Amino acid sequence: MAPSRRRAVLIGVNQGGSDVRLPALRYAERDVQAVRGVLLDEEIGTFDDADIRMYVGAEATWREIKAGLREMALDSGPSDVLLVYFAGHALVPEWSTQLDAYLVTADLNPDALRREPDNGLRMEFLKRDVFETFAGTSFLVLDCCHAGIYLDADLRHAEAMQTYRTRVDRHSALLACRNGAAARENEEYGHGVLTYHLLSALRGGAADDRGRVSFGQMAAFVAEQGLEPPPVQLVHMWGPTTVLVQPPTSRHERRLQSSPANPSTTRPCKSPLEDQSSSIVQLLGRVFRSEAHPMRASQQRGHAERVEIVRHALDAASVAVVEFSGSAIRVADSTARFDKEELRPLLELSAADAIRYRTSMPGHIVSNDAGTRLLCVPLSYEDDRILTLTVVDPAVALLDMGEPLAVMLRALWDSNLLGDPLQAEMQVVTALRTAFGRLPLNLYEYAFSLYQKLVDSMIMVFQPVVELDLRPAGVSIHSFEALARRSDKELRAPLAALQMAYVWGDRFIIERDSLLLAKSIHSYATADADAPWHGTKPLSVNVAVRSLLSDSYLNQVSRALAEAAMHPRTLTLEISEQDAIQPGPGERWPQEPLLYFHRRLTELARELRISFAVDDFGVGYASLARMAELPLTQIKVDRAVLHHPMALEELALVARVSRHASDLGQAPTPRAVIVEGFDDAAPVTLKQIYDLGIHHVQGFFSGAVASTSLQPLDQAARERIAGLVRGEE
CATH class of the missing domain: 3.20.20.450 (EAL domain)
Structure with a gap:
């Protein structure tokens, strides 16, 4: 499994472009420095200096910020974390539909936006081109006026588009106020009001009994402070559990924090399909269209290995096809670094569960005290012989997809992935349709477009x-x-x-x-x-x-x-x-x-x-x-x-x-x-x-x-x- 990266982009602007008719702020740039200090704090910080980009004052230009964010989004993996923080003004142009706003940067020219509306840092850009593209878990904090516009920033065509709205599964946001309201600075605090309480939360005000503060805990703490106007929270799947600050821990303890609560036990894959549609589309992209796809390189050599494709797509440590027959365990095919003897205790647990659940469960997860996780997807049963696809330490964010992930992997394995990838992808989404019936609308439309391409080919x-x-x-x-x-x-x-x-x-x-x-x-x-x-x-x-x-x-x-x-x-x-x-x-x-x-x-x-x-x-x-x-x-x-x-x-x-x-x-x-x-x-x-x-x-x-x-x-x-x-x- 590729090491995960925790990246942050921090933006603070006191004074916008010369033609921006908004009062200068006093603390936005100081707020950015303070947030950076907490994230890098030697005692509690969880980010590395090299992975934090800071755009402050005159250096906060929309071109540089957009290029940096887009690069991070395209270069992301499913285990990565991205935090974007902005303190400053937001601008809603007169010609806007009130469903999008610009974060005011040092070089913003409002008069040019009418002719070139993308010449600025739009909330729509953040949602559509950054967070919907980012493969891992992402967070946004907006300490600015009109921050609540972000919730609808991709809906410029209003009511007609509401039905087709895409929700990013692993994305959470904390917004200083609702659409139309004004965020405030406080001289006594020396910060923006939202940021002051955010810093208090990260410095221990929202810590659990182990001293850790997740994004969800931080957002809940801020919401409980009785701020006026009240902030807006958007906390999805990994918001409650992704830790932003924590006391010093060993590498072993850090790994345990992302492990299942009950090691050495099995938990069935759950079925949260409504909350997983964008994750499903991203996973399909990693299987069939990733630029770093192992299939691309293997085709140049004239062959490809399906297990390596699965390992790449799930950002896993290794993958193997394992045959269980009685007490015997045989590895039929595997990627590099799959160590059968090292994994034998987990494989034996997996074999017992595969026999127990047989065809009643599309897959199961086993783990040990060291935090190693195995996702096991049965491929076939024949008497006492069971063939399973075994994935070692897949990305935790993908692992939480549960039953949909198991259904997709089984369909992927049954398809002609290498010979006919277009039909194979359609076979995977059809398996989801068969297993779950009604699909989220954006996934249904994705399948329709894919089927058109298949038939047209x-x-x-x-x-x-x-x-x-x-x-x-x-x-x-x-x-x-x-x-x-x-x-x-x-x-x-x-x-x-x-x-x-x-x-x-x-x-x-x-x-x-x-x-x-x-x-x-x-x-x-x-x-x-x-x-x-x-x-x-x-x-x-x-x-x-x-x-x-x-x-x-x-x-x-x-x-x-x-x-x-x-x-x-x-x-x-x-x-x-x-x-x-x-x-x-x-x-x-x-x-x-x-x-x-x-x-x-x-x-x-x-x-x-x-x-x-x-x-x-x-x-x-x-x-x-x-x-x-x-x-x-x-x-x-x-x-x-x-x-x-x-x-x-x-x-x-x-x-x-x-x-x-x-x-x-x-x-x-x-x-x-x-x-x-x-x-x-x-x-x-x-x-x-x-x-x-x-x-x-x-x-x-x-x-x-x-x-x-x-x-x-x-x-x-x-x-x-x-x-x-x-x-x-």
Whole structure:
């Protein structure tokens, strides 16, 4: 584990820029010196001189302060601590919405702010670009007028943005007054009023029975002094426990202060997801986008180790995959400095807890008297053999994430982290959705944006539907189906990525279908322009039931067809039989579901002039009523039917249903039946299929391969297929 850094930025300005029409202060710069003195005090201080930056008087320029803060934020780790203190004036420009303010620096020019609003030290900058970026635990003290504006400093668009507000999990603040109120100096104190009581708290007024003062204790002490105006506290997760001053202690005792209260015991991972959303996003960034990512270096060598990625992300001392089998402990893979023998007592505790809790707990934490902590996440169980991901001394701030952390690590381990990091990240956030249900809004929006990128990264290939005939000349390509792939080298659909949408709900499903529909049509139009035939063959694209109920999806259909200059009759939307036709939660349909959906498809066919097909018949919600009653131009039979013991009987029934309307004179022609997933290993032959009156087959056989281009069947393929239809092979 990288050593944590405790850094402080102290800013004090008595007199602002020459055009700042505010009275000069007397004690702001003295306040900074006093705070620095306490933090560096030889008896109680917990900061090092090299880690405190002080900007006082004429040296307190907004450019230097912003550059220094931003550097610290970008160079932070999850174990780090940052304290920012400001004493001086705050300025709310006349053109401001009262939801942001500037901390007055020595070079602030209020007249220039109208033209260049970022030419100053804004509260919004502190919140958004410093504290939301800082990976560890952060604290802010504002001893200035209008300090309470900081609470809403990132909400310049007011009410509409309140819903999307992001709270920084490991950030706390002590503000001298609420928005609109004035902070005060006191000649008797020789300090700002807030700072005087803050110093009293740090010098022992708020100390616990061991002489320690945390940020939370300090803020509570100040609030109890009856100040007018009253200060504002914002104390989150680590505010109550992060110590700012303490009596001299040994290194061993310092480590114990951040250890669990009951060593050598196990505590279950808790589930504070609502308070952990920004921590989750930061952790994802350390896994997938960190500049110091070990995966970046390992890719240059052609390989990467997942355990090293986990160690880096959690700022841990070491990580290993440990197998427990009976009394035996075996290390399957590990980072450097993982010492099995030194950790054996903790590993034995971990093994006992893994057996006791088995699948009831996603992870657990064990510790010893020396303060060493092990986070253990079970990866698999097989009889008495248990495989666990064991993390030694992860950053305490991340460890407190509890159950969400364990869920993320398990999903990360099950993903293709090195081969497909984009899908792996989406798999991790989907695991959180599955485990916890409703997620905080900012995390939900993060997942939606990530899923858009994942779907947009897919490519479309086109698999031909072959029209069967007894003669080679009659064998041809009838149409194509657009299929999503992660790359042009993949033979199978990325089912896991496509089905993630169902975990998240309608918005993700509709967005997935809209993106793939547009990608399919544009790619098909490009491929068709180079095809060696005249005219455009029909194209089929998959769609979910929920998307067909969405006007935004249907607008995408019309828009994509128009942009590609493709005739609507070219397009058939295939409705999966794996989707239920029923109202969603809270919906009410005016008719019985199948009738309502029938009318919906009829209207869409008339308005959009496109066709519809039922896909995957034989699985999911397949039913004869659904197949017979919906206005479909074709029926696609799932490959599972081919491998059913009564395959021929089922295919014969589908063929009769497809002819039913035309036999009654209600349709000019039978609906086409297409058998999907046919290959050379299928137990049903092409002759048997053809003899049932089914003349269209789709699958991997005789050169009919999916490709990004549109290619005809060559003569050899047509002859072989015709021979199979005649039963000659």
